[in-house]
Amino acid sequence: xxxxxxxxxxxxxxxxxxxxxxxxxxxxxxxxxxxxxxxxxxxxxxxxxxxxxxxxxxxxxxxxxxxxxxxxxxxxxxxxxxxxxxxxxxxxxxxxxxxxxxxxxxxxxxxxxxxxxxxxxxxxxxxxxxxxxxxxxxxxxxxxxxxxxxxxxxxxxxxxxxxxxxxxxxxxxxxxxxxxxxxxxxxxxxxxxxxxxxxxxxxxxxxxxxxxxxxxxxxxxxxxxxxxxxxxxxxxxxxxxxxxxxxxxxxxxxxxxxxxxxxxxxxxxxxxxxxxxxxxxxxxxxxxxxxxxxxxxxxxxxxxxxxxxxxxxxxxxxxxxxxxxxxxxxxxxxxxxxxxxxxxxxxxxxxxxxxxxxxxxxxxxxxxxxxxxxxxxxxxxxxxxxxxxxxxxxxxxxxxxxxxxxxxxxxxxxxxxxxxxxxxxxxxxxxxxxxxxxxxxxxxxxxxxxxxxxxxxxxxxxxxxxxxxxxxxxx
Numbered sequence: 001x002x003x004x005x006x007x008x009x010x011x012x013x014x015x016x017x018x019x020x021x022x023x024x025x026x027x028x029x030x031x032x033x034x035x036x037x038x039x040x041x042x043x044x045x046x047x048x049x050x051x052x053x054x055x056x057x058x059x060x061x062x063x064x065x066x067x068x069x070x071x072x073x074x075x076x077x078x079x080x081x082x083x084x085x086x087x088x089x090x091x092x093x094x095x096x097x098x099x100x101x102x103x104x105x106x107x108x109x110x111x112x113x114x115x116x117x118x119x120x121x122x123x124x125x126x127x128x129x130x131x132x133x134x135x136x137x138x139x140x141x142x143x144x145x146x147x148x149x150x151x152x153x154x155x156x157x158x159x160x161x162x163x164x165x166x167x168x169x170x171x172x173x174x175x176x177x178x179x180x181x182x183x184x185x186x187x188x189x190x191x192x193x194x195x196x197x198x199x200x201x202x203x204x205x206x207x208x209x210x211x212x213x214x215x216x217x218x219x220x221x222x223x224x225x226x227x228x229x230x231x232x233x234x235x236x237x238x239x240x241x242x243x244x245x246x247x248x249x250x251x252x253x254x255x256x257x258x259x260x261x262x263x264x265x266x267x268x269x270x271x272x273x274x275x276x277x278x279x280x281x282x283x284x285x286x287x288x289x290x291x292x293x294x295x296x297x298x299x300x301x302x303x304x305x306x307x308x309x310x311x312x313x314x315x316x317x318x319x320x321x322x323x324x325x326x327x328x329x330x331x332x333x334x335x336x337x338x339x340x341x342x343x344x345x346x347x348x349x350x351x352x353x354x355x356x357x358x359x360x361x362x363x364x365x366x367x368x369x370x371x372x373x374x375x376x377x378x379x380x381x382x383x384x385x386x387x388x389x390x391x392x393x394x395x396x397x398x399x400x401x402x403x404x405x406x407x408x409x410x411x412x413x414x415x416x417x418x419x420x421x422x423x424x425x426x427x428x429x430x431x432x433x434x435x436x437x438x439x440x441x442x443x444x445x446x447x448x449x450x451x452x453x454x455x456x457x458x459x460x461x462x463x464x465x466x467x468x469x470x471x472x473x474x475x
Contacts, residue, residue, distance in 0.1 A: 045070045046433075046461055047085045051094025053077065054443060056101055056412045056426045059404040061443060067099060069433045072459040077429050090461060097453055098441050100407065101425050102126060102151075102434035104414035105389045107248055107300050107379025111135040115385050116143070116150030117470035118326075120462070122386030123452050125434040126414060128379070129155035130202050130228065130248065137197055149457070149470075152434075154418060156202035156227065157193035160186070160215065164206045164268065171269050172206065173342040180207060183214030190218040200245070202228040205268065209233040216242045232268060236288070240295035246417070247292075248300050248379070250362055257284050257361065270343050271351060274309060277358025285368045293374035298417055300379040301366055303395035304388045308338055309355040323387045326471075331383035363399035370405055377417060378410040390450045403446040433459040 046069040053062040066083035068076040102125025109131050129136050132155035140153035164172035180186045201219050212234045219226045225245035230252030254266045257280035266276040315335050338344050380388035396406040415425030423431035435456040440448030454463045
């Protein structure tokens with residue numbers, strides 16, 4: 001992992017956006033009797049009183065707690081009657097509300113500054129970018145220095161890919177990617193991205209086995225993790241043996257699940273691999289999950305992206321939802337013009353019906369991974385930024401995880417994966433003060449993660465009105 005500037009607590013001098021928002025919007029959240037707040041930097045302590053805490057150190061809720069926050073961390077937490085609130089603290093009434101750790105989307109694609117506020121306003125305080133550039137590095141470092149308001153960013157560089165099979169060049173997009181052909185190319189690409197300051201290396205489908213070997217060896221020597229797809233020539237066996245940090249989209253498993261005599265066989269194109277899931281042999285799943293656990297490889301299923309594989313009627317229904325209203329026209333085109341995307345250009349309308357037949361097989365694999373203790377994280381890979389993570393959590397529950405397991409995938413699990421230290425991804429004394437205040441219990445209904453009353457980012461409080469301003473600026 002590359003060394004980055006320390007994440008400093010917010011102050012009145014380092015919060016140009018939040019200071020302006022909070023001055024005008026925090027009064028409504030203060031307990032009765034408090035004077036109007038000015039800015040979070042002028043309060044030594046933030047106190048959330050009589051709040052139910054979902055600490056994420058176990059499946060439990062701690063009712064009627066007071067949580068004290070200072071210097072960007074949780075400094076005290078206990079029953080409301082036992083915790084004294086310091087004089088001059090900014091007091092927030094948490095009655096009937098639930099406090100959870102900030103959420104993490106571990107598979108996003110963006111490079112625009114205007115997206116930062118949207119993440120925070122939807123409770124996403126950390127993201128992993130799986131195809132970054134210089135602008136992503138600039139945003140990451142600006143946030144780390146306190147010059148920008150946004151989620152903590154961990155980013156890969158440009159996708160590293162190999163040349164596709166000539167007969168499938170029309171349906172495999174390599175535009176903008178780093179193309180490698182052998183171990184020398186692979187090692188060189190890793191050195192360049194490491195020197196540029198990226199946090200991860202991302203590999204893709206057509207990386208040759210020899211190039212993958214060079215990538216993994218060079219990355220190991222430089223201490224930078226390799227994540228991404230499972231290259232076809234490497235296969236799941238090779239990725240697990242290499243200790244690839246994470247596998248995205250459940251890539252690689254389909255080749256082990258489909259019997260050789262099945263009518264639909266996975267190939268190099270997305271269409272064949274998508275349709276082949278329906279022929280997966282469920283009896284093979286547990287052994288694959290155990291091997292994944294034993295290799296210590298993380299999975300990021302990105303179930304939210306399934307929407308692009310669904311029949312037109314379901315896509316049209318989704319585009320009419322409130323969530324989809326937050327998409328830009330360019331984002332909507334991702335769905336409305338999907339068959340013009342090179343890697344989807346060989347799909348037919350019937351294929352989108354057939355694709356859904358394989359979802360249950362993939363869901364079985366997800367349940368098996370979690371059931372045997374293989375680590376899993378939530379990621380979306382789809383618009384709208386921020387909102388899609390809540391859909392991902394709902395999809396994980398729909399796949400058979402409990403709300404607590406889904407919430408783990410977006411809180412404590414990413415913190416462990418990123419080695420963020422004790423208390424990260426939880427709400428306990430000493431935790432980083434990246435927290436979300438909800439109007440409902442997410443352990444009863446995971447959809448309650450959408451009911452955001454406020455966000456605490458590095459100790460700075462943003463109420464609903466402030467978050468709405470940020471959403472407007474990020475649209």
